[in-house]
Structures are given as C-alpha cells and as structure tokens.
Amino acid sequence: MTHIDEDFQDLIIGAFPYDYSPLGEYHFVIPKKNMGNWIEASKYYGWRQTGNCWNLIEENGSKVMEQSSVSSSCLPILVTGEYNWVNYRLEVEMRPLSRSGITGIMFRYQTSSSFYVFYFEENMVKLASNNLGQWKVLDLKRFNVNGDKRYKMGIKVINSHISCSLDEKPVFALNDELFNKGKCGLIANVPARYYKLGVDVLSEDKVKAASTDEIPKPVLWRKIQFAPGTGAGRSIRFGDLDGDGRLEFVLAQNMRRTMGDNFCLISYMVAYDLDGNVLWEIGEPSIKHALVTNDLPLQIYDVDGDGNNEVICIRNFEIQILDGKTGEIKRRLPAPYSKGTKRGNNDFSEDAYYRINGDSIMFCNVSGNLKPEDILIKDRYHNIWVYNKDFDLLWEASCNTGHCPCAYDIDGDGKDELLIGYTLFDEDGSKIWEIPGLKDHADGIVIGPIGLDGDIKIAIAGGDDGIMIVDTNGNILARDEIGHAQTPSVAKFFPELPDLQICTITFWRYPGAICMYNSKGKRLSTFEIYPIGSPIIPTNWTGSGQEFILFSGDVRYGGLFDGLGTRILSFPDDGHPILCCDALNLIGDERDEIVVWDTKGMYIYTQDGRFKGNKLYAPLRRPLYNDSNYKGLLSYPNYKDLSR
Secondary structure, eight states: OEEEEEOSTTSOSEEOOOOOSGGGGTSOOOOOSSOTTOEEOOBOTTHHHHOOSEEEEEETTEEEEEEOOOOSSSOOEEEESOTTEEEEEEEEEEEESOSSSEEEEEEEEEETTEEEEEEEETTEEEEEEEETTEEEEEEEEEOOOOTTSOEEEEEEEETTEEEEEETTEEEEEEEOOSOOOOEEEEEESSOEEEEEEEEEEEEEOOOOOOOOTTSOOEEEEEEEEOOTTOOOSSOEEEEOSSSSSSOEEEEEEEEOOSSTTTTOEEEEEEEEOTTSOEEEEEEOOOGGGOOOSSOOSEEEEOSSSSSSOEEEEEETTEEEEEETTTOOEEEEEEOOBOOOOOSSTTSOOSOSSSBOOOOEEEEEOSSOOSSOOEEEEEOSSSEEEEEOTTOOEEEEEESOOOSOOEEEOSSSSSSOEEEETTEEEOTTSOEEEEOOSOOSOOSEEEEEOTTSSSOOEEEEEOBTTOEEEEOTTSOEEEEEOOSSEEEEEEEOSSTTSSSOEEEEEEOSBSTTEEEEEOTTSOEEEEEESSSSOOOOEEEOOSSSSOOEEEEESOTTTOEEEOTTSOEEEOOOOSOOOOSEEEEEOOSSSSSOEEEEEOSSEEEEEEESSOOOSSEEEOOEEOOGGGOOTTOOEEEEOOEEEOOO
C-alpha cells in the first residue's frame, strides 16, 4: 500500500506558478519550480486579467494552499497522484471561504474535465461526476456550511463503490461505474483553503505496457545550435531553399503590438540548413521576439514557377517574395487595405492599421492550373483575399475565418473549393454554404476520404463548438462538445480498423483531454498525458502502417503514444530541448524523423536501424508549403514497394 501525505510546507509562500497564455496550445511549457507534486490542470484566458488562482498563504505559522479567485467561467483545479490509482482512501482538511460557488475535492481524475467531485455549494454538500464537461449530480444533502470551520472531507473508492464523509461521519454511499481509476485533487471556483491531504493507495492498475520490441529506438542524427538570439518557437517552415534536394528551414520571430497577438509583425527571419549553417537572415534578431501565440504569414514555395523555391511572407504591410537561396527580396507588393470588420459588438476591428499585417498564407488551386499556384492570405479572424500566380486579385470575402483555411476539390471539377472557417466558397468566391448556429471559430480543418470509402468528409476542431464531422453539403453528421477542441489529426492510429481515425485535443479552460474517434464520430478513447495543448502530430515511426501521436519531446511526459494513450517510445534524457516538436521525413526512407527545438537549438532523432521488410508505409500528407500552427493534419495511407 502506498501512503502519501501533503501539508504544503515544502512549497514557497506566494503565487503558485502559472501560465494562462495561449503559448501552451502548441509549445510544451510547464513550471518546473515550486510545484511540488502538484499540477494546475485548468487554464482560462480570462485569468490573465485577474492573476493567479492558487497561492501559498501563511496561517498561524504554517503554509496553506488557497484558491483565491472568483471564477464563474472555469473551475480552478490542482491535481496530484497517478492516473493508474484504482482503489484508495483520500482525506483532505479544508476550509470553504465562500458559499457562493464550489469548494471541494476531486478523485478518480482522468482528464481536466473527467472526474468525480465531492464539494460544498451554497448550503449543500454534493457528489457529482464530470464527463468531458457533462456535469451530473449523483447525490446531495442540505448542509450548513460554516466558513470559519475546517472540514475533513473523506473519500473511499473500492471498485465501483464510492463512500464520502465529513469529519469522519458518513454522508454519501453509492455505486457508479463511470470512472474506475485516476488521480485526486483540489477544486474550487470561490476562495477556499486547503491544509492537508492524505492518500492511502490500496490498488493500482497493472495494465501491461505496450510491447516495444518492434519499435525502433530514437538515435540523435543531428544537433544544431542556433546563433545567439536567432531562435524561435513554433514559427518554423521546412522546404528546399537552395535546390539541393534536401530540406532546410526558416525560423521567424515576431513582435506583438497594438492588441496582443492580433496584429503581430514578422520582425526577423533566418534560414538554416540541416548542418546548422546560416544561409541568410533578414531583420534584426531578438530573443524577446522568439515565441509565438498565433500564426505568421510565411511559407516556402516556388511562387514564380522558375523551379526554385521562394519564401513568401507579409512584412511591413507588403507581400514580399524572397529568393530561397539568398533571402534577397525579388518582388514586393502592397498588402491589402484593412477592413473594419467585426463579428459582434464585443469583437475587435481589423482596421487598426491602414493595410493588413497578415495572419497566414495558403496556396490553392482555384484557377484550374496543373498545380496550386493561387495564393490566399487572411487577416486575423475576418477577411480573406485570393490572388492568382501573377498577384492579380481574383476575389475577396468576409466571414468567420477561424485560423487556417483548407482547400480541396470537393466537386471534382479540377478547381479547389475553399473552406474558410465554417463557410465553404466555390472557386469564384461565391458562398456555397455556411454551418449555422455555432459560436466559436474553426481552429483546424481536415477534408478528405477519412472513411476510406470514397466519400469526402470534413473534420473540424471548432474550439468551444467541439469536434465535428461535416458532409460536403455542410450538414453536421456528428458532433462531440468535449470542451475547447483543437487540432484535428487524422491518421491510421488503429491499424485494425477499416477507416482513418480522428484525434483532437482540448485547450482553453480544461486542456489536454485527447479524444479519438472513428470516421463516423464514435469516440474510441479518451485520455490525458499532461493537461496542456499539443499539435498531436501523427508520426510514421515504424513504417508498419500504424501511426503514433507525437505529444511532446519531454522526457517524463513526452514521446510517442498509441490510440489508447499508451506510451510506446520515450526520449533519452540527453538535454534535448522540449519547447516544440514536429515529425516529418528528413533523411533516408519514408519513416519520419522527430524534430525537437527551442530558442537555443534543435535536435533531430531518427530510427536506430534500417526498415526491415518489402512494404514500407509512406503516408500522403498536407504539403509543407501550407504549414500552419493551426493546420489540420491528414496522413493518408500509402505504401512504398521495396521488393523491386
């Protein structure tokens, strides 16, 4: 039996470390000091104005944990323990400092929005379950809550039986089978103080670890140190810049101005090859401008059709075409005039500047060319402009653009339709349909035959609108309101199933819940690795036909995971960076390399041996020239015959 006592005396007085910024959507940033064994599992952008939720307070010469905020929009949560705890006794000594909200404890926590909770609310004591935001009160009693009194809240879970007590007196006893294991923690959306926590773990889930005998080990292929001040976070583009047949990459820094990340400016770019050599740079580097919480208007593509890639970007109110080899500006055009577009009274207007700063760039084919040569650019949330290869404006439109548009020839006429947020446009800019009744915006979109049955379907991660599967007529076929859904990642995560699977992850309010679906929208699994966002990148590591989720490069919380959340590969503890990660084919065969980087440098890992077999998995993916922090990820089955 494992016994754990926590009285907070080893922690430091003051604000508990926190980060309520969007940085964690696709960067792995976790506090490393003064956390003890605790993790803050909820995150809300509104808390940036009110400050941290959790504080270490001195009371009568001892340290206590206080939840200090009043939060109606999100429940502040601290968790500890292990996901595989099954049966245990939990006792927490606490004091509610308000009766106007929830103050209590949680148990069998599986994700930041999946757990049981025993709590006070007004003059009641309640037991409830929360299943991905679906709150269900299991039992309740009237209780005279006294804010001057400390209470001993007790929980005992044995298989499906739940017992709750207050000051060692029974309150609730019932059976519920929703959650059978999980962590424990503290939860309150009004002020409360917590003094002690004790856990006796009676049994743990001894699920057999996934076999890794056939999983190649990661070996370091390249280590690149960035020149001082030139590094960046997840604002990177890969492409062949110098025509040598190998990929290089461009890092971009950005300046926030005017209104947070809504009007960012690309302040500096640097191009590196995979040997770590600087090819060129433009602008002046500053480590203060290295991180990004938005998209940047930057791509690598052969814009002018001369056989060599250029870098296209928007800087200083211009569309600039840079020579991929040298970084010299080959052509510049004025960016579009901004529009005073708003979606509601509380929305911001896009016309803070005379011309747009640009938010993202995408190449598409609305002209019926042999390859994508048309260019779509957008502002932050409201407007798009579509140009042909000569930069003649073809059409423009205003709508709820979301973050990253998606182009696909849905009707098979040789020209792309464009899904801009929740609105589908024909190649000439006419609106085909718009999904009604939604409140948020599209964070990521995938269009393709995800059922492997020939029918085109659309997967949309719609933030607070949840994850949706939509047909080509704009009808919602399936929808799961799991919280703030981001990054639809579609691949063969379950090779035994006949279709592709859709993976998504939550972020705002209750981050880190990873949900896996089949192509019809049936949820296959739900799990949490760490309560933070992630690009959840499908990774072809073995070449066998099964892809894995790249969550982060962190030694403890990162690695590759299968569709049930089982880790099948860990990273070596070799000092590598963990801020950003990606997976793509950089060298050798069709299997992916794993790239991890931060503002100081980059490590690239490959497999420790050659692929053995005659049939190598070589999935078809979104082209590198349409990269984005908000791209939907589609990895379509394809094999390479090595027997010839």
